[in-house]
Structures are given as C-alpha cells and as structure tokens.
Amino acid sequence: MTTTVAAYAAPAAKAPLERTTIERREVGEFDVLIDIKFAGICHSDIHQARDGWGEGIFPMVPGHEIAGIVAEVGSGVTKFQVGDRVGVGCMVDSCRECENCKAGLEQYCVGGNVGTYNALDKNGEPTYGGYSEKVVVDENYTVRIPDGLALDVAAPLLCAGITTYSPLKHWNAGPGKKVAVLGMGGLGHMGVKIAHALGAEVTVLSQSLRKKDDGLKLGADHYYATSDPKTFEELAGTFDIILSTVSAPLDFGAFLSLLRTDGALVNVGAPEEPISINLFSVIAGRKTLAGSGIGGIQETQEMLDFCAEHGLGAEIELISASEINDAYERVLNSDVRYRFVIDTATI
Numbered sequence: 001m002t003t004t005v006a007a008y009a010a011p012a013a014k015a016p017l018e019r020t021t022i023e024r025r026e027v028g029e030f031d032v033l034i035d036i037k038f039a040g041i042c043h044s045d046i047h048q049a050r051d052g053w054g055e056g057i058f059p060m061v062p063g064h065e066i067a068g069i070v071a072e073v074g075s076g077v078t079k080f081q082v083g084d085r086v087g088v089g090c091m092v093d094s095c096r097e098c099e100n101c102k103a104g105l106e107q108y109c110v111g112g113n114v115g116t117y118n119a120l121d122k123n124g125e126p127t128y129g130g131y132s133e134k135v136v137v138d139e140n141y142t143v144r145i146p147d148g149l150a151l152d153v154a155a156p157l158l159c160a161g162i163t164t165y166s167p168l169k170h171w172n173a174g175p176g177k178k179v180a181v182l183g184m185g186g187l188g189h190m191g192v193k194i195a196h197a198l199g200a201e202v203t204v205l206s207q208s209l210r211k212k213d214d215g216l217k218l219g220a221d222h223y224y225a226t227s228d229p230k231t232f233e234e235l236a237g238t239f240d241i242i243l244s245t246v247s248a249p250l251d252f253g254a255f256l257s258l259l260r261t262d263g264a265l266v267n268v269g270a271p272e273e274p275i276s277i278n279l280f281s282v283i284a285g286r287k288t289l290a291g292s293g294i295g296g297i298q299e300t301q302e303m304l305d306f307c308a309e310h311g312l313g314a315e316i317e318l319i320s321a322s323e324i325n326d327a328y329e330r331v332l333n334s335d336v337r338y339r340f341v342i343d344t345a346t347i
C-alpha cells in the first residue's frame, strides 16, 4: 500500500512550485518511513526545477537536504528505530556491487547512483525529494543526525555539508594547511566552518567584502575580494587547497596561480559551459585541478558526527512552503545568509 503525502512540486520545467500530493512506496523490508521536519533549498534544486540541466522528470518534487524522524521501519531494518533523528542527502540508492559502492563511494557508483529526486528508482518509478511530508528510504541510504545537532540547521549539511567536507578531508585540510574557500554562499559558508574546525588556516575569496564580517565570524582567518586585482598579487603561491564553490565561469589560470607547489584547486560548483585553461598553469608547480561530488554514506555520517562534535550547523533562514518560489528568486540573487530551510509542517 502506497501512502499519499502532501508535497510541493514543479508541475513542468520552469513552472512555479505548487502544493500537490504524491505517492510514497510501501515500507519495504529494509526501508524506513521518515516524517520530514525540514528540507533545505539547494541551488541545484532550482537548476533542476527549471530544467537547466535538461531531461528533468516532471512533476518534480525537489529537496535533497532532508532531516526528520523515523515513523516506521521495515521488518529487516537493524540500523534505525521509530523515533530516531535521521537525514537523507542527495542519493537514495546505488548498485551496491561496483568497486566504488564497495569502497563507500556510492556517490561515484559506476552505474550511477539513484538521486533523491528527479531520478528513477530500481523499479523505474520517479523519485521525489524532501519538499514533502514523508519519504520512504532504504536504511542503507539513511544517516543518523546526532542529538547535538538541531534538525533545522542539520538539514543543509546533507548536501552543502558533505559536499565541502568530503574534498576538504580528501585533500587533507588540517593544521598547517592553508585553505581558501572561493564563494561565500550555501556551500562556501559550510566550507569555511568545516575547514576551520579541521584546524586549517582559512581564507575566504569572495567577489566583494560584503560578507566579510560573517566570514570571519564563521571561522575564516582572512577575507579577500577577488574583484580587487591586488588580491592575486598578494596571495600568489599561498594555498594548499582552494575549494571553489562557485558555478560562474572562472579565470582558472588566475586562481591556480594562488596555489603552492602541489596545491589543488577543487571544484564543487561547475559552470554550465566547458572551460579552457593554459596547462602551464598546472605544470608549473605540479598543481592539481580537480573536482568532487557530495560524499559516500559512511562519510556523510562521519561529517554529521564531526559537525555535532564541533557544534557546526548551517546558518539558515527558516521559511514556510508558500515562500519557496520567492526563496528561489532570492537564491538566484545571492540574497540569503546562507541557506533557506523549509519547515515542512507548513506543506
């Protein structure tokens, strides 16, 4: 028996989101039914609801930053009980057999993971995301939200948190390392908090100094405007890691020049158009131009535990579901500090 639940959906590409109902699958042997409490609004929700990446499945219920409470468990579930505080991020399944899945890198599943929304599950049914009252998810793709983290500020960690945590860990951000976070938005502000908590010396590189006070308060040691050409002279050869959270096209040569020998410029945001760089900007200094996408399930749990231990939640603006369309416009105008979170009780 499926369950009918209220949700906010884009009925077609570029159409405003509106209230509707969707069917959630029957709770299977290894499934948990989650009462969603909060859902973050990720920039990629807007891309997909507006079909910026093409091939969107409509109606679309976005939302892959989900925090809630377990309401029911299947007979085979061992990891969770009714009443547990849990989260769901960007994926709800993967093949579980390929080398990446076996290595805890489900996000890079060779056959592709199953997205939390705008995807087809193993039965060919469309997946619907977190802008809804409830969701049914396999226990292996559900994570525990530690008691120390409030559910509303934990929700954005499921995408923005893990997307920044995973590359910072992979490229060894920590004591003695100089990390630059490029962009001070939803991802960037979590990058600053996490890099600081990991013990790195953190610099924000932002277009302007408009958010400087926030950046320093969130844990940055330095804050520079990329619109000022002096920034590039002053910081040449400085960083071990530059984490780029921006999706606008960058002058990659200019940013690579800010790396030390063996430094890495890691992209978690991507411009829609292909880029062009002069390869001497990586050859000189044996530099790496890299990318990274979300994180595996076990690593997502590790990130949540780390954030709870260090008291790191997202900086959020809580909204009701009727404000989603306005919030989308404000995200596009960079007018949010730093993540909108939907109180799903208002759906």
Ligand SMILES: [Zn+2]
Residues within 6 Å of the ligand: 042, 043, 044, 045, 064, 090, 159, 160
């Ligand atoms: Zn996201």
Ligand SMILES: [Zn+2]
Residues within 6 Å of the ligand: 094, 095, 096, 097, 098, 099, 100, 101, 102, 106, 108, 109, 110, 111, 112
């Ligand atoms: Zn796989």
